[in-house]
Amino acid sequence: MKINKIVFLLPLVTLFFSACHSQTSKSGNAEADTVVLAPSFNEDSAFVFVQKQCEFGPRTMNSKAHDKCGDYLVATFKKYGATVTEQFADVKAFDGTVLKNRNIIASYNVDNGARILICSHWDSRPWADADPVEKNHKTPVMGANDGASGVAVMLELARQIQQKNINVGIDFICLDAEDYGTDNDEESWALGAQYWAANPHVAGYKARYGILLDMVGGQGARFMQEGFSLEYARSVVNKVWNAAEEAGYSSVFPRKQGGYITDDHGPINKIANIPTIDIIPYYEGTSCSFGPTWHTINDDVEHIDKSTLKAVGQTMMQVIYNEK
Numbered sequence: 514m515k516i517n518k519i520v521f522l523l524p525l526v527t528l529f530f531s532a533c534h535s536q537t538s539k540s541g542n543a544e545a546d547t548v549v550l551a552p553s554f555n556e557d558s559a560f561v562f563v564q565k566q567c568e569f570g571p572r573t574m575n576s577k578a579h580d581k582c583g584d585y586l587v588a589t590f591k592k593y594g595a596t597v598t599e600q601f602a603d604v605k606a607f608d609g610t611v612l613k614n615r616n617i618i619a620s621y622n623v624d625n626g627a628r629i630l631i632c633s634h635w636d637s638r639p640w641a642d643a644d645p646v647e648k649n650h651k652t653p654v655m656g657a658n659d660g661a662s663g664v665a666v667m668l669e670l671a672r673q674i675q676q677k678n679i680n681v682g683i684d685f686i687c688l689d690a691e692d693y694g695t696d697n698d699e700e701s702w703a704l705g706a707q708y709w710a711a712n713p714h715v716a717g718y719k720a721r722y723g724i725l726l727d728m729v730g731g732q733g734a735r736f737m738q739e740g741f742s743l744e745y746a747r748s749v750v751n752k753v754w755n756a757a758e759e760a761g762y763s764s765v766f767p768r769k770q771g772g773y774i775t776d777d778h779g780p781i782n783k784i785a786n787i788p789t790i791d792i793i794p795y796y797e798g799t800s801c802s803f804g805p806t807w808h809t810i811n812d813d814v815e816h817i818d819k820s821t822l823k824a825v826g827q828t829m830m831q832v833i834y835n836e837k
């Protein structure tokens with residue numbers, strides 16, 4: 514993923530949003546305000562799912578580790594009771610390389626027409642080209658955070674759903690070929706998402722909304738409201754930030770605007786027309802808003818913070834268990 518532009522809101526505007534929210538909660542009618550507290554998301558389990566993916570090595574496109582991790586994801590979602598569909602396609606990268614793209618879709622309650630889409634990319638970047646040390650720029654990124662963390666949260670949600678069913682259908686989509694892009698070409702990112710959005714796994718596929726999880730396990734991460742998410746799916750942003758507050762994680766999900774990010778939610782919004790948000794960290798006041806390990810050799814399991822996985826995972830639980 515790539516940063517488009519950074520937009521700062523005045524603190525006053527942020528305060529106004531917060532004030533609006535609490536007022537809405539108080540004045541809303543009792544029925545609409547009935548919120549159930551979701552079961553507990555297990556961050557230790559999610560952390561193990563990060564480790565398992567990283568044990569294969571970097572999941573760079575066209576690599577053996579990528580193949581093996583794909584098989585592991587299919588088997589694990591099946592173990593937790595999902596119906597799994599795979600999409601194989603050759604896609605062309607910016608440098609002409611043909612990438613063996615494999616999107617993996619794990620579905621629950623397949624006959625339910627009311628569906629929620631949750632997605633994350635599962636490939637990892639072949640080059641640590643943001644590493645402070647230049648000799649590392651051609652080393653593959655392990656992608657514990659950038660790739661594995663979002664998939665790990667989806668796997669733990671799947672494990673939870675097998676234990677306690679939800680009222681709607683869910684499709685977890687592991688999107689491939691997100692991170693083979695280059696700075697000077699917008700379209701070079703999110704190739705798996707572009708493919709899926711143009712060729713959904715079910716003809717005429719519809720979902721109420723989508724949530725993209727990207728880099729949801731970093732130390733000290735906070736998640737601000739991403740620009741395109743607000744443009745295309747403001748009500749979904751509000752739903753998720755409200756859920757974070759209900760789950761006790763409003764400090765991890767401040768009601769502030771982050772940057773505009775080129776990511777997998779772009780094609781899902783623009784091509785598939787499903788309002789989709791991006792839950793992606795925004796590190797304020799640092800040289801890289803994605804955090805210090807982004808596209809460096811330090812994006813490894815040692816830099817994953819279980820408390821971040823918990824905050825995001827519990828927020829997601831709060832969202833899906835309140836969907837009617």
Ligand SMILES: [Zn+2]
Nearest residue numbers: 514638659692
């Ligand atoms: Zn990346």
